[in-house]
Each structure stands twice: as structure tokens, then as C-alpha cells.
Amino acid sequence: MTSPAKRPSYEPARRLLKPTGYDPDMKRPVTTVAGAVLVFLRAVVGLLFLAELGLNWNLVATQSAIAIDGLTDAEAIGFGLTVILVAAAVVILADVAFAILILRGHNWARVVVMFVAVLSISVAFISWWLEDLEITLKTSLLSTALDTLILLALSSRSAAAYARRNERR
Template sequence: MNGETGAARTPRKRPAFEPAVRLLRPTGYDPDMKRPASIVAGTGLVLLSAVAGVLVLLGVGLTWNDLVASADADFEGFEPTPEGRAAGLAAVVVAAAVGVIADLILALFVFLGRNWARVIVMLFAVFSISGYFVAWWAQGQEITLGGAFVSVAVDILLLLALSSRSAAAYARRLEHPAS
């Protein structure tokens, strides 16, 4: 043991609560900082979200006529023309495609270590989780494995990865400390 005690080898733990002033302190200018695993994991989760968006888009596209037919049954007198059905499908596809492309662009910028992209992705995850909570609380929507559970789980993992100290330090590594 060479005279070392067990306590000397134990790393010092951080306190459970830290003041905001300490957390907001610049991490230091380090353009050569190695990309942490939390950034790679966060990027992977954003890419997973984009893939899920593509799969949902394919599912909607393949079942569009059935979805419209069920809307016909729910609303009396609602009988869209074939042109209306096609226009509705086009609008859904365009909106979803914009969302998927935004996910891909944000994933790229998170991977490159842009703090604004990291913050935007975390905000969307918070809004998504909050939306599912409100739907559960107010409307009694069940969170099932086939439904919202996977999305909520991915959003929580995304928040955990991108809000870590290493992710924040990497995203802020190009900031110069105030002189």
C-alpha cells in the first residue's frame, strides 16, 4: 500500500446542492477538449428521435386512408374529396419532414458542441415530457409501452445526457472567461 490510506484513494464527492452562481461559472477556454460520452449519447438519442419520426411518418402515410375513414365515422357530414385527402397527407408529410430535418440539424450541432443546440434540444424534451404529463393528468391518457412510454424515456435520457457537467463543459469550451 506504500503508506496510503483508504481515504486518500477515495475521490472527493461533490455536494448534493450547489449554488447557481457556481454552476453558471464559465468552464474555461479549452478548444481541444475531447468530446465526452454524454454528447455522443445525446446526439445518438436525437438521431433516434429523428428515426422514430421517419417511422411514424411512414406509418401515417401507409394508413392515411384508414385514419381519414375513422375521422369520417367520428364526425358526421365529414366527407373529404380525394383531393382533400391528398392535400391533408401532403401537409402532414411536409410538417413531419420539417421536424425530422430539424432533429437531424440539431443532432449535428449538438455533436459539434454548440451550446444553443444543446439548450434547444433540452427545451423540446422538457416540453414533450410536460405535454405527456398534462395529457395524463388532465385527460387520463394512459402511458403505454406502445405509445408515449418510449418517447418519454428517450426524452428523459436526453435531458440526463445533455444536462450533465461534461456536456455543458464541452458545449461551453470555446467561451472565454470574463476578464
């Protein structure tokens, strides 16, 4: 019985940077599917956040100072909720679109999602560091965990090879 070939714990940069081969018939790897599913989950978490925000908007709006010239307090509160819901809906729809593009094997979508995940994790860290915001389930723990898992899945060699399978070298 032969044992599978194991990769060393340290690999030279030359081997890590070696380009993937041209293989348009490559099967979609599990890492790509997992990354896309995690992006879909991030969209679902965004919807849950919007639902909670909508249910508790009066409390949130009364604790913050929303004052818009020419609008009453009630109109300003409604306008603020509308702006936040529309902006968040655009971001959630973008997440869904990126997940579909990742499943279809578009490398640029994979890179954009990884970049956004890095930004999100960085913002959570900076908020924790500078403002002493605790990372809990009620704050940014779930999104930070999802972003970390997205980075792990989409930055794998197999996900990169699948996304770049149609590139000729």
C-alpha cells in the same frame, strides 16, 4: 490505493453556477455523444411513426373529419397526408441537423434541443392529466423516454462545458 474524489449529494449554488473554463482543445465527452445519438434516435422514431401513419392513413382519415371546401373526400385525405408528411419531415430533418450541431459543440443547439424536450414531456403530461390519455408504447412512452434521456445527457456538466469550451470569461 486512493479512492476517487466523490461529489457531495448537495452542492451549494455558488459551486453549481461556477462558469466553466476556456478550453478549446477539450475532448468531446461521452454525454455529448450520448445526447446526439439520442436525438438521432428520436429522428428514427419519427420516421417509424411516419411509416406507420402512411400505412394506416386511410383508417386514420376515415375516423377523423377531414373536409376541405372545393376538394373531394379522396383529395382532402391525400392533401391531409401530404401536409402531415411534409411537416413531420421538416421536424425530423431539424432533429438530424441539431444532433450534428450538438456533436460539433454548439451550445445554442444543445439548449434548443433541451427546450423542445421539456415541451414534449410537458405536452405528454398535460395530455395524460387533462385528457386521460394513457402513456403506452403506442402513444407517447417512447418519445417521452427519449426526451428524458436527452435532457439527462445534454444537461450534464460535461456536455455544458464542452458546448461552452470556446467562451472566454
